[in-house]
Amino acid sequence: MAKIIAIANQKGGVGKTTTAVNLGASLAVAEKKTLIIDVDPQGNTTTGLGIERASVQHSLYQVLIGEVSLAATVLKTELACLSVAPSTKHLTGAEIELVTTERRESRLKEALRSIEQSFDYVLLDCPPSLGILTLNALTAAKSLLVPLQCEYYALEGLTSLLETLKLVQRGFNPELYLEGILLTMFDSRNRLSHQVAEEVRAHFPDRIFRAVIYRNVRLSESPSHGKPALLYDAHSSGAQNYLELAKEIIRNGEEN
């Protein structure tokens, strides 16, 4: 059974896609068969892995409305153990179209049943909102990974995200647990980064990853080459930080 992790935070630009792409690549080089599903209509995970959205045959939108199976959308990447289920701009319509349908929040969960045994890890890259697409991901997932940018507005949004987690645990997915809070874009020269980190460590002591992702220009350059940082500049601190995160998640999984 695959470990399905939703990467979600309604605050925009906190590093959800960067985490999905680079954690996925790091798990793949550790020989874990990994699938990343792009649940965001923006499709940044899709292009961040070098796939041209216009040439995609089948995408997540068609899966959610029941037209194709999830397996039909899965594409290979440059890494042997890494695959991706892409999204196209049609996915924007899903938010409105699914509102009035049956089992609207369980579409992704049902679609995953038929393929999850082919993978060790499935990562779900979510859009910056708490709408029906994110709800589908939280219902399908076994755990939630929260990227948290070390900035004031991002910290502010954490409480409402954890409230949403509780609502989903009470309703659609009682088994869902918090995989951890990941500090991203940490800049050690910047007092604000340290303040945010201290505040999170004080409020959520045992829920924050030891691995920290530092601000690193290689992480923002690599998407323009359609590659994870590991393939663009393996020695960069960004690539190394995500390898550390992958090791920590694999270790946590073995202990549970």
Add this chain to the structure above:
Amino acid sequence: MAKIIAIANQKGGVGKTTTAVNLGASLAVAEKKTLIIDVDPQGNTTTGLGIERASVQHSLYQVLIGEVSLAATVLKTELACLSVAPSTKHLTGAEIELVTTERRESRLKEALRSIEQSFDYVLLDCPPSLGILTLNALTAAKSLLVPLQCEYYALEGLTSLLETLKLVQRGFNPELYLEGILLTMFDSRNRLSHQVAEEVRAHFPDRIFRAVIYRNVRLSESPSHGKPALLYDAHSSGAQNYLELAKEIIRNGEEN
């Protein structure tokens, strides 16, 4: 008649709220009566201006479902010419509740009719999505200001945002025009910033503001004090950049 400007971009974390708060403050010190409406359920504009969300009596959610007038929500700020219409977490429900109602996209436009003559400028801070809340803002606005972070993923999203602009112009709001594209978080030491700026200038030569917002830590610190950068550190490059932007927008308005 007020100049109503929607500040929108579905890409997350590109500086929409930072632009709404700091452009609003800069227009206010230029003696322009300015209202900022927080159309984002995250409520970052509300707290960025020092308002405690839990103590808000009437908010935008109640306006959109027709319970109160927009005027009843307007609060004063530390700047005489700056007011804010706050949002609370109830606004999250509006996306789903409005889907099946009449004139769902024109609620904000209608609500603005009764108060727009009391202001020179109204700024609409949008959430990071192209859902019903952003659609309400684009239908109510006279123009669209697009903050564009100088990063690859942000550049990628620009085309689909400009497509949405065309759709809204053809359907709900034929008068809507592009006020301009604003480069944000520009870091002159970073090659990627220059590459993105060159690409935007090449593709959209006459639609990009001369004013550029440089990455400046004061802009990310000021929200934790509930103040725009002008009141937190008026000499910072961030505060100065937004004063320049305000001057450029006022000048553009006088020439048209």
